[in-house]
Amino acid sequence: MNATIVIQGVDVFHGQGAQRFHAVKQASLSIAPRETFGLVGGSGSGKSSLLRVLAGLSPNWSGSITMAGEAMPPGQRPPRAFHRHVQMVFQDPYASLNPRHTVDRILSEGLALHGFRDAEQRIRDVLDQVGLGPRFRFRYPHELSGGQRQRVAIARAISLEPQILLLDEPTSALDASVQAEILNLLMTIRQQRPVTCVFVSHDLAVIAHICDRVAVMQHGSIVEHLTADELISRQVSHPYTRQLLAASEGLSGIDPAA
Amino acid sequence: MTDASLLDIEGLTVSFPSDSGRVSVVRDFALRMGREKIGIVGESGSGKSITARAILGLVPHPGQTTARRMQLGNRNLLALDSAGWRGIRGKYAGMIMQDPKFSLNPVMRIGDQITETLRLHEKLDRAEQRRRAIAILQAVGIDDPERVYAAYPHELSGGMGQRAMIAAMLISSPELIIADEPTSALDVLVREQVLKLLDDLVTTRGIGLILISHDLPMVARFCDRILVMYRGRIVETLDAHHLDRANHPYTKGLMACLPQPAYRGQMLPSLSRDPAWEQA
Numbered sequence: 001m002n003a004t005i006v007i008q009g010v011d012v013f014h015g016q017g018a019q020r021f022h023a024v025k026q027a028s029l030s031i032a033p034r035e036t037f038g039l040v041g042g043s044g045s046g047k048s049s050l051l052r053v054l055a056g057l058s059p060n061w062s063g064s065i066t067m068a069g070e071a072m073p074p075g076q077r078p079p080r081a082f083h084r085h086v087q088m089v090f091q092d093p094y095a096s097l098n099p100r101h102t103v104d105r106i107l108s109e110g111l112a113l114h115g116f117r118d119a120e121q122r123i124r125d126v127l128d129q130v131g132l133g134p135r136f137r138f139r140y141p142h143e144l145s146g147g148q149r150q151r152v153a154i155a156r157a158i159s160l161e162p163q164i165l166l167l168d169e170p171t172s173a174l175d176a177s178v179q180a181e182i183l184n185l186l187m188t189i190r191q192q193r194p195v196t197c198v199f200v201s202h203d204l205a206v207i208a209h210i211c212d213r214v215a216v217m218q219h220g221s222i223v224e225h226l227t228a229d230e231l232i233s234r235q236v237s238h239p240y241t242r243q244l245l246a247a248s249e250g251l252s253g254i255d256p257a258a
Numbered sequence: 259m260t261d262a263s264l265l266d267i268e269g270l271t272v273s274f275p276s277d278s279g280r281v282s283v284v285r286d287f288a289l290r291m292g293r294e295k296i297g298i299v300g301e302s303g304s305g306k307s308i309t310a311r312a313i314l315g316l317v318p319h320p321g322q323t324t325a326r327r328m329q330l331g332n333r334n335l336l337a338l339d340s341a342g343w344r345g346i347r348g349k350y351a352g353m354i355m356q357d358p359k360f361s362l363n364p365v366m367r368i369g370d371q372i373t374e375t376l377r378l379h380e381k382l383d384r385a386e387q388r389r390r391a392i393a394i395l396q397a398v399g400i401d402d403p404e405r406v407y408a409a410y411p412h413e414l415s416g417g418m419g420q421r422a423m424i425a426a427m428l429i430s431s432p433e434l435i436i437a438d439e440p441t442s443a444l445d446v447l448v449r450e451q452v453l454k455l456l457d458d459l460v461t462t463r464g465i466g467l468i469l470i471s472h473d474l475p476m477v478a479r480f481c482d483r484i485l486v487m488y489r490g491r492i493v494e495t496l497d498a499h500h501l502d503r504a505n506h507p508y509t510k511g512l513m514a515c516l517p518q519p520a521y522r523g524q525m526l527p528s529l530s531r532d533p534a535w536e537q538a
Binding site: 042043044146175176177178179180181183184187202203205206208209210228232243244246247248 | 301302416444445446447448449450472473474511512515516517518519521522523524525526527528529
């Protein structure tokens with residue numbers, strides 16, 4: 001089967017001219033349909049920069065990217081239809097929802113933009129699916145907890161039935177028990193919908209839990225490709241990956257004895 | 259001073275007014291500690307940060323702090339007015355906050371922020387202040403203390419900023435340091451280094467440490483005893499080396515919901531909360 005996301009020799013830059021910063025260097029990877037792919041690395045490793053390019057939010061890049069069969073042209077904003085197929089969930093649900101819009105408006109905006117006729121039904125369905133239910137429909141973000149807000153953000157993303165879901169540290173601003181609920185929700189969505197996910201995180205335990213394969217990034221380069229099994233059984237070869245593993249020992253659920 | 263009585267708190271309650279009467283966000287908190295490392299663990303809204311603020315007299319208006327006993331060494335914290343608190347904070351007890359981007363003054367050089375405590379609490383000439391600041395920057399593992407001394411916070415990375423923050427707390431040799439999520443804004447690798455550093459410094463200098471975090475396994479590695487807070491109350495006190503002996507369903511739930519290889523690709527157990535926990 002053809003891969004859903006193919007990235008070849010991608011460089012990502014921030015800024016122009018002498019100020020230009022080379023954020024991602026020659027990244028190549030391919031992600032199969034319905035796979036969940038993890039991007040791991042510390043601050044400044046380029047993992048979020050690469051994800052923003054995939055989301056069409058950052059046009060300053062070169063190389064070749066194919067998303068869901070369509071080539072993405074570098075240097076320009078993708079067409080509107082692109083965003084129907086590629087949706088993103090951001091790290092901080094306190095910042096990613098408009099505080100002056102109700103949940104209903106947050107969800108209906110995307111549906112209206114992409115010409116969905118059955119918005120009413122979809123909003124009800126999607127609120128049920130993320131475990132919120134109709135009573136949350138006319139609330140404002142400040143009336144919701146962090147976990148509930150992240151559910152709204154996920155509902156907004158999946159209401160458009162995207163083929164690709166990009167997740168930028170979707171649980172790192174949340175408490176452990178809420179993180180578990182959101183990870184469970186993402187698992188359920190993955191089972192019910194034919195969606196390919198890219199999951200960015202610095203938390204190896206979370207990545208090992210939810211991803212099939214992982215790319216480890218350092219200083220803008222992909223330094224190692226791993227399967228989740230290799231990550232759990234610590235069959236890693238790059239020193240940076242070893243450092244990350246050592247740092248997450250005890251800090252999170254990866255068992256050093258495993 | 260005997261070892262068991264660095265900090266002695268009993269019946270600490272913090273309340274805020276609301277439309278339906280006063281709401282207590284910390285209820286009947288008690289802690290007796292010596293020069294040891296205490297962890298306070300809880301989720302958002304459990305009252306752990308406001309407890310830390312109450313211990314340093316920093317509960318914002320219109321919050322109200324009451325306690326039956328609150329002593330730091332032989333000083334009665336309950337009797338302090340605002341001038342009295344200023345004599346305690348920085349000198350005997352210090353606080354390290356979550357994000358150095360926000361807790362360091364962006365328009366003041368690092369050196370001036372570190373020596374500020376010395377200017378307030380000790381009479382030293384500028385050369386001596388500078389010498390002490392450079393020495394403490396070296397002690398927190400900064401290789402080029404001269405540069406950092408003259409730098410502004412935006413010129414430092416997150417890890418360096420947090421080291422500078424720790425330096426500013428240590429310079430007056432406090433008896434107690436409260437660190438409120440000191441590493442959650444840092445990169446995973448830097449997080450580890452900063453925690454180790456803090457651990458070494460409080461151990462070698464004999465400082466009491468209260469480490470506040472939502473991350474139970476992390477706290478367990480660095481502390482001796484752990485208080486688990488839920489909705490303003492301590493629900494359980496644990497020996498950090500025996501997390502497996504946790505009894506309270508909340509503590510067990512917190513540990514069970516962390517992703518582990520054993521549950522890979524399966525649903526994680528979620529925490530069902532019992533209203534009775536609030537009474538316990």
